Amino acid sequence: xxxxxxxxxxxxxxxxxxxxxxxxxxxxxxxxxxxxxxxxxxxxxxxxxxxxxxxxxxxxxxxxxxxxxxxxxxxxxxxxxxxxxxxxxxxxxxxxxxxxxxxxxxxxxxxxxxxxxxxxxxxxxxxxxxxxxxxxxxxxx
Numbered sequence: 001x002x003x004x005x006x007x008x009x010x011x012x013x014x015x016x017x018x019x020x021x022x023x024x025x026x027x028x029x030x031x032x033x034x035x036x037x038x039x040x041x042x043x044x045x046x047x048x049x050x051x052x053x054x055x056x057x058x059x060x061x062x063x064x065x066x067x068x069x070x071x072x073x074x075x076x077x078x079x080x081x082x083x084x085x086x087x088x089x090x091x092x093x094x095x096x097x098x099x100x101x102x103x104x105x106x107x108x109x110x111x112x113x114x115x116x117x118x119x120x121x122x123x124x125x126x127x128x129x130x131x132x133x134x135x136x137x138x139x140x141x
Contacts, residue, residue: 076106
């Protein structure tokens, strides 16, 4: 009987510790259907492009955020590879009260002198989770 009480006591302590420290994050949220394009409809790209011209007015990336609990934060970080990796912009979107599958998109407008020719990437991260970010590479020619 004492052994059973000790096990119950340890279980209660462990559960209390987890709750006290913010719980565990076992989010099933995930991202898929990542596409890049020059225009969106309902926050989504119809097709996926990986090469854009210097004159492209705006470059979009879209994705589905699936199984997201409310207030899920997703970051879109844009990078250019010149002599070294350069951060261009980062945008954080929040799902708010929406749950389930949500269409998300982020975009960058053409710089005044046009897009520098080269390689780029967008890194899409579901924040506050252990999930690996989604990396989508594209180029401007």
